[in-house]
Amino acid sequence: MSDQQVSRRDFLKSSATLTGALVLACYVPGLAPCCSAAEAGFAPNAFVRLSADGSVTVIVGKSEMGQGTFTALAMLVAEELDCDWDRVRVEAAPVAPAYNHTTFGLQVTGGSSSVWSEWQRLSEAGAAARQMLVLAAAQAWQVQPEQCRTERGSVLGPAGRRSSYQDLVERAARLPVPTKVRLKDPRDYRLVGRPTHRLDSPAKVAGSAVFGIDVHTPGMLVAVLMRPPVFGATLKDFQDSKALQVPGVRRVVAVPAGIAVLADGFWPAKLGRERLQATWDLGPGGALSTPRMREEYAGRAATPGTVAAKRGTAGAALARAEKVLRAEYEVPYLAHAPMEPLNCFVDLKADHCHIRTGSQFQTVDRDAAAKAAGLRPEQVTLETTFLGGGFGRRANPASDFVVEAVQVAKAAGQPVKVIWTREDDLKGGYYRPMWYDRISAGISGGRLTSWQHTIVGQSIIAGTSFEAALVKDGIDDTSVEGAADLPYAVDHLLVDLHTMKNPVPTLWWRSVGHSHTAFVVESFLDEVAAALGKDPLICRRELLKNKPRHLGVLNAAARLADWGSPLPAGHGRGIAVHASFKSYVAQVAEVSLDPAGALRVHRVFCAVDCGSVVNPDTIRAQMESGIVFGLSAALYGAITLKDGRVEQTNFDSYPVVRLDAMPKVEVEIVKSTEKPGGIGETAVPPIAPAVANALCALTGARVRALPLTPERIAAARPGRTT
Amino acid sequence: MTSLKVNGETYQVAATPDMPLLWVLRDHLKLTGTKFGCGEGLCGACTVLIDGAAERSCSITLAEVGERQVTTIEGIPANHPVKQAWLAEEVSQCGYCQPGQVVAAVALLKQNRLPSDEQINQAMSGNLCRCGTYQRIRKAIHAASSKMAKGGIIHE
Numbered sequence: 001m002s003d004q005q006v007s008r009r010d011f012l013k014s015s016a017t018l019t020g021a022l023v024l025a026c027y028v029p030g031l032a033p034c035c036s037a038a039e040a041g042f043a044p045n046a047f048v049r050l051s052a053d054g055s056v057t058v059i060v061g062k063s064e065m066g067q068g069t070f071t072a073l074a075m076l077v078a079e080e081l082d083c084d085w086d087r088v089r090v091e092a093a094p095v096a097p098a099y100n101h102t103t104f105g106l107q108v109t110g111g112s113s114s115v116w117s118e119w120q121r122l123s124e125a126g127a128a129a130r131q132m133l134v135l136a137a138a139q140a141w142q143v144q145p146e147q148c149r150t151e152r153g154s155v156l157g158p159a160g161r162r163s164s165y166q167d168l169v170e171r172a173a174r175l176p177v178p179t180k181v182r183l184k185d186p187r188d189y190r191l192v193g194r195p196t197h198r199l200d201s202p203a204k205v206a207g208s209a210v211f212g213i214d215v216h217t218p219g220m221l222v223a224v225l226m227r228p229p230v231f232g233a234t235l236k237d238f239q240d241s242k243a244l245q246v247p248g249v250r251r252v253v254a255v256p257a258g259i260a261v262l263a264d265g266f267w268p269a270k271l272g273r274e275r276l277q278a279t280w281d282l283g284p285g286g287a288l289s290t291p292r293m294r295e296e297y298a299g300r301a302a303t304p305g306t307v308a309a310k311r312g313t314a315g316a317a318l319a320r321a322e323k324v325l326r327a328e329y330e331v332p333y334l335a336h337a338p339m340e341p342l343n344c345f346v347d348l349k350a351d352h353c354h355i356r357t358g359s360q361f362q363t364v365d366r367d368a369a370a371k372a373a374g375l376r377p378e379q380v381t382l383e384t385t386f387l388g389g390g391f392g393r394r395a396n397p398a399s400d401f402v403v404e405a406v407q408v409a410k411a412a413g414q415p416v417k418v419i420w421t422r423e424d425d426l427k428g429g430y431y432r433p434m435w436y437d438r439i440s441a442g443i444s445g446g447r448l449t450s451w452q453h454t455i456v457g458q459s460i461i462a463g464t465s466f467e468a469a470l471v472k473d474g475i476d477d478t479s480v481e482g483a484a485d486l487p488y489a490v491d492h493l494l495v496d497l498h499t500m501k502n503p504v505p506t507l508w509w510r511s512v513g514h515s516h517t518a519f520v521v522e523s524f525l526d527e528v529a530a531a532l533g534k535d536p537l538i539c540r541r542e543l544l545k546n547k548p549r550h551l552g553v554l555n556a557a558a559r560l561a562d563w564g565s566p567l568p569a570g571h572g573r574g575i576a577v578h579a580s581f582k583s584y585v586a587q588v589a590e591v592s593l594d595p596a597g598a599l600r601v602h603r604v605f606c607a608v609d610c611g612s613v614v615n616p617d618t619i620r621a622q623m624e625s626g627i628v629f630g631l632s633a634a635l636y637g638a639i640t641l642k643d644g645r646v647e648q649t650n651f652d653s654y655p656v657v658r659l660d661a662m663p664k665v666e667v668e669i670v671k672s673t674e675k676p677g678g679i680g681e682t683a684v685p686p687i688a689p690a691v692a693n694a695l696c697a698l699t700g701a702r703v704r705a706l707p708l709t710p711e712r713i714a715a716a717r718p719g720r721t722t
Numbered sequence: 723m724t725s726l727k728v729n730g731e732t733y734q735v736a737a738t739p740d741m742p743l744l745w746v747l748r749d750h751l752k753l754t755g756t757k758f759g760c761g762e763g764l765c766g767a768c769t770v771l772i773d774g775a776a777e778r779s780c781s782i783t784l785a786e787v788g789e790r791q792v793t794t795i796e797g798i799p800a801n802h803p804v805k806q807a808w809l810a811e812e813v814s815q816c817g818y819c820q821p822g823q824v825v826a827a828v829a830l831l832k833q834n835r836l837p838s839d840e841q842i843n844q845a846m847s848g849n850l851c852r853c854g855t856y857q858r859i860r861k862a863i864h865a866a867s868s869k870m871a872k873g874g875i876i877h878e
Contacts, residue, residue: 066816066853197812204817205808207755207795211818214754222749247738265749266758267741339759339767339818339852388757388818389852422760617812621858625815628854651764651850660843662856 042173044132046098047125048077054153054166056083059091061099062118063109063360064200065338065387065394066625067680068618071198073118075614079192080126080184083165084153090199092384095362106363110395110508112581112678115614119676127181129172136172137163186612186673195617200386212358212385213419215345220415221250223408224269226276227258230644231429231503232285235259235278242275252276253411257404262412266419285503286644290434293641294330297436297456297500301328305454305496306474309484312492314442317450321442325531329439329520329704333639334432334509335654340388341425344405347415348373353380357402358387360395364465368399372406391629392508396430397464400505426654427646431639432509433458433479435516441528442492448528448543450492453483453520458506459499474499478508482517482580482685487550488525488543504641510629511684514580518685519634519692519706522576526693527702536575536693537563549609550577552670553586556607560668561588568592571602572698576689581678583610584670587627589663589690591698597710599635601663601691606683608667611674619679623667626683631663632656634688636707724784728753729797739785743777744768746784747794755795755821759850766849769822769829770794776829778848795821803873804828807866815853823849827863836867 041051049057058074070090078088093099099107102117130150137155138145140163148157153165186192203209228234238259240252248268253260261272318324344357346369353373359365362382370377387394394401405418420428435457442450459476461467470477475497477484484495509515529539537558544550554577567573570592577586588605606623613619636655640647648654688706696702701716723734728751735750742761747753747770756779759767763781770779771793779792798805804827814820823846830837830845837845842863851859 064816066814068815197809198814200817201809201812201814204814204820205805205824206800207821207824209817210754211757213758214748216752216754265745267745267749270761337852339757339765339816339850341758386818387816389816391852419758422762422765621812621815621855624857625854628856629852632852650762651760652762656850656852657854657856658847658850659856659859660847662854662860665857 042129042132042169044129044177045125046093046096047122048081048129050129050165050169052166052169054087054164056081056088057091058088059093061093061107062114063358063384063387063390063394064092065109065358065360065390067114067622068198068615069109069114070200071196072115072614072618073122074199075191075196076119076122077126079189080123081130082150082152085191085196087153088199095366095382100363108363108395109360109390110392112583112680112682116582116676116678123183124181127183128178131178131181132172132175133165133168135175136168140168140171192614193616196615198618209386211340211388212345212356213340213343213388215356215385215417217345217347217415220345220417221262221264221412222266222269223260223262223412223416223418224266224273224421225258225260225404225408225418225424226273226278227424227428229280230282230285230288231505233280233282236281238276238278240276242277243272246272246275251412253408255404255407255411257400257407260408260411260418262408262416270421282644288502288504288641288644290332290640293434293502294436297434298328300498300500301436301438301454301456303498305456305498307494307496308475308480309486309493309495312450314450314452314492314494317492318440318442318452321444321449323443323531325441325443325527327439327524327527327704329437329523331435331516331519331706332637333434333504334633334637335426335639335648336389336391336393336509337425337654337656338387338389338391338393341422342393342401342420343418344401345415345417346405346409348406348409351375351379353406355380355382355402355405356385357382358385358390358394359402360387360390360392361397361399364397365399365402368403369406372403373410391510392512393430396507397466398505400430422651423649426639426648426650429505430507431504432515433460433506437520439520439524441524441531443528443531446532448488448490448532451486451488451490452494454496454498455480455483456498457500457516458502458504460506460508460512462499478513480517481513482578483521486521487547487579489545490543510626511580511681514578514681514685515630515633518576518578519688522578522686522689523692523702523704526574526689526696540575540577544577549584549674550579553577553584553607553609556668556670557586557588557605560607560666561590561605563588570698572694574690574693574695574697576686576693578685580682580685582675583608583677583679583682585623585682585686587683587686587690589687589694591691591694593699593713597714599691599695599708599713601631601661603664603666604687604690606665606667607670608682609670609672610677610679610682611672612676613669614676616669619669620667622679623683624665626681627665627687628657628662630684630687631691634691634706634708635661638707726784726787726792727789728792729794735784737784740783742780743770743782743784743787743792744779747779753794753796757818757821759819765819766826767819767822769825769849771825771829774829774832776826793825795825798824798828802828803866803869804831804862807862807869811858811862811865813855813858813862815855819849819851823851823859827859827866830863831867831870835871837863
C-alpha cells in the first residue's frame with residue numbers, strides 16, 4: 001500500500017461522517033490526514049472504498065498466492081455493489097482485526113477457506129455501500145430510495161434520473177452506515193458464478209507485480225544466511241574475514257537463526273556466505289536418518305495408538321472375518337518449494353517496525369516480529385505483497401522467515417531484505433510430515449465389514465501456540481483428517497494414531513493431512529474392491545450409497561472419463577474420490593509406463609463439487625493446479641535425511657512436474673446450491689491414489705509408497721520377489 | 723563500470739564482471755520482472771532473451787553477455803501476441819514464474835512460428851511452474867502462434 005492510501009484510511013478514521021469500528025481498525029499510526037473528503041472517497045467499511053475518480057477499491061485481507069482470491073473476493077463485493085467491474089481494483093489489507101478470519105479469529109489465508117469465510121461479510125460490505133449510494137441519490141432527487149435501482153455503477157431513479165456512483169460519493173460518505181442490508185437473490189447474480197478474468201493477471205504478465213523478493217528501498221542491504229547444517233544444531237564459532245573481503249559485503253552478524261552476510265545485493269551476500277567458516281554443535285539432530293526413522297515408525301504401527309475414530313468393534317470383526325487384507329503404506333517428507341524463495345524485508349526503527357513480505361499468516365507474523373523486535377504488536381506494520389506460491393509454507397506458526405529477518409535487521413541497524421536460496425528452501429525444514437500407515441480390512445459374506453487404520457507420524461500442531469485449541473485428547477486432527485472421517489459404509493471402524501517426536505520441523509503442506517490419508521485410503525479401497533472381485537467404481541458406489549456429494553463427483557468423473565470404455569494398448573486407468581475443506585473431488589487418471597519403466601500420466605478427468613461457485617474459471621484453474629502439485633509428489637517428491645542432513649538441494653534432486661509430463665486435464669464442476677467449499681487444496685488429495693490405482697490396473701503392481709518411482713514399480717510387479 | 727544493453731537502452735553498471743546477469747538486472751537496474759528461482763539454471767524463472775534467444779540469466783555473467791542485446795519481460799511490448807494470449811487464456815496463478823514462461827514462449831515462436839505440442843514440450847520444459855499452469859501455457863502458445871500466423875506480425 002502506498003503512503004497516500006494509508007493516509008486516506010487515516011483520514012477516514014477521523015471523519016465524523018463515518019461510523020463503526022471497521023474503519024477505525026484500519027487506522028495506521030504515525031500518518032497525518034492530508035486529503036479532502038472528495039479525494040478520500042467513500043469507505044463505508046473496511047472492505048470497500050469508492051473514489052471520486054470512479055474507481056472501486058476492494059481491500060482484501062486474504063493473501064493472493066495464485067489461488068485467485070483477490071478476484072473472487074472482489075467479485076463478491078462488486079456483485080452486491082452493482083458497480084462497473086472494469087473499475088474494480090484490489091488492495092492488500094494491512095494487519096487489523098477487521099480482516100481477521102471470520103472463523104479462525106486471526107488474519108490468515110489457509111484451509112481453502114477464503115470464499116466460504118468471506119462470502120457473507122463481503123457481500124454485506126458491498127450491499128451496505130450500494131444502499132448508501134441509493135439513499136444519497138434518493139435524497140438528492142427528493143424521491144424514495146425504493147423508487148431507485150442500480151446498474152453497473154449508477155443509480156437510476158424515476159423520470160429517467162441517473163447518477164453515477166462517483167458523483168454520489170461525497171454525499172454518501174455523510175450518511176450513516178446501515179446496520180442491516182438486504183442481499184441479492186443468487187438468481188439475480190450478474191457476476192458471481194460467471195467465468196471472470198483475474199484482476200492480478202495484467203501486472204503478472206507485464207512483470208510489474210511486486211512480490212516480496214522485489215521489494216527495494218534506498219539504503220537497504222540484502223542478507224543471505226548460513227543456517228544450521230542439521231535441525232537443532234547450535235553455532236560454536238565462525239570466521240568472517242574472507243566473507244568481508246568480497247566486494248559489496250558490508251558486514252556479517254550472528255543471530256539466533258544463523259550467520260547473516262549483509263551486502264549491497266544478493267550476489268555479493270551469497271558469495272560472502274560461501275566464504276564463511278563456521279563450526280556447529282550438531283546435537284541429536286546430527287544422527288537423524290530417514291531409513292532409521294522409517295523402521296521406528298513401522299515398529300510403532302504394529303502397536304495400538306490413541307483412538308481417533310471408533311465404531312463397533314473393529315478388532316473382533318477382523319478376527320472373525322472370512323478374509324482379511326493387511327497392508328502398510330508410507331509417504332515421505334515433502335518440501336513446499338514455492339517458485340519464489342522465502343524472503344522478508346524489515347525496516348526496524350526504535351519505536352516502529354515495518355515488514356514487507358508475502359505472508360499467509362499476518363497476525364501471527366506481526367506478533368512474532370514484535371516480540372523479536374522488542375516492540376508492541378501495534379508498533380509493527382506488515383505489508384502483504386504478492387506471494388510467489390505459498391502452499392502453506394508462508395503460514396508458519398513459528399514465523400521463521402519473518403523472525404530471522406527481524407533479528408538480522410536488529411543486529412544490522414538498517415533496513416534489510418533476507419533472501420533464501422533454493423538450497424536454503426529445500427534444506428530449511430517445515431516439511432509435510434513423513435507418515436507410515438498400517439491398514440486392515442475384514443471381508444465377510446462378500447462385503448466389507450471392518451476397517452482398521454493405524455497412523456504414525458509427527459504432529460504439525462503439537463508444540464505450536466495452536467496446540468491447546470487444535471489437539472484434542474491427544475489427537476491432532478490434521479494427522480487423521482481424511483482417515484478418521486472415512487466416508488465408506490463399514491460397520492466396524494477403528495482409526496488410531498501414534499504421534500512421533502523428532503527434530504525435523506513440519507508444517508501444513510497444500511491439503512495438509514489429506515495429502516497423505518487420501519493416498520492410503522483410496523489405494524487400499526481399490527485393494528478391497530479387488531478382494532471383493534468388484535470394479536473399483538462400482539465398489540465405491542455401493543459403499544457411498546448414503547454420501548450423495550461423494551457419489552455426485554464420482555459419477556461425474558467416471559462419465560467424463562467414459563469409465564469402462566476400451567483404452568489404448570498399454571494404458572490403464574484408476575479412480576479416486578476424496579472430500580476435503582468442505583468440497584468433494586473425484587479424479588480418473590489414465591497412465592502408461594515408458595520404456596524406462598517410469599509412469600506417464602496422459603489424462604486426468606476431474607469432477608468437483610464445491611457448492612456455490614464464485615469464479616468457475618478459477619475453480620478449473622485450481623483443479624489443474626492441485627493435480628499438478630499432487631502429481632509432483634506422487635511421481636517424484638521426497639525429502640530424505642542422512643546423518644541429519646537433508647539430501648535434496650535444488651530442482652535436480654527434488655524434481656517437480658515439468659510441462660512435458662503435464663497430462664491433459666478435463667474438469668467438470670458439479671452444479672450445486674450448497675454452501676461454498678474450498679478450492680485451493682481440494683484437487684491435491686485424489687491424484688496420487690488415482691495414479692497408483694491406474695498403475696495397478698495396468699500392471700498388477702500395487703505400490704504402497706510414494707513417490708511412485710520406476711524402482712518401486714518394478715519391485716511391485718507380479719512375479720517379482722522382494 | 724561495465725556497459726550493458728537492455729531493452730534497447732545502454733546502461734553503465736557498477737557490477738563485477740562475474741556477477742550473473744540476473745542480479746545485475748534485479749539489484750542494479752531494478753528490473754525485477756526477471757525472477758530468481760533456483761540459481762542453477764534448473765527452473766527458468768530468470769529467462770531473458772539475449773540477441774533474441776532464451777537464456778537463463780542466473781547462469782550467464784555480465785562479462786559473457788558483453789555487447790549483446792538483452793530483452794527482459796519489461797521489454798516485450800504489452801501488445802505482443804504472447805502477452806495477449808497469456809491474458810486471454812488466463813494463464814497466471816501466483817505469477818512468479820510467468821515472466822520467464824512468457825519470455826521463453828516469445829523465443830520459441832520467434833524460432834518456430836507453428837510449434838507442435840512436442841516442440842512446445844521441448845522448448846518449455848525448462849520453465850517450472852509450481853501452480854501447474856502448464857495446460858494453459860500450451861494453449862496460450864498455440865493461440866499466440868495462430869494469431870501471429872494470421873496477422874503476419876513479426877514481433878521482436
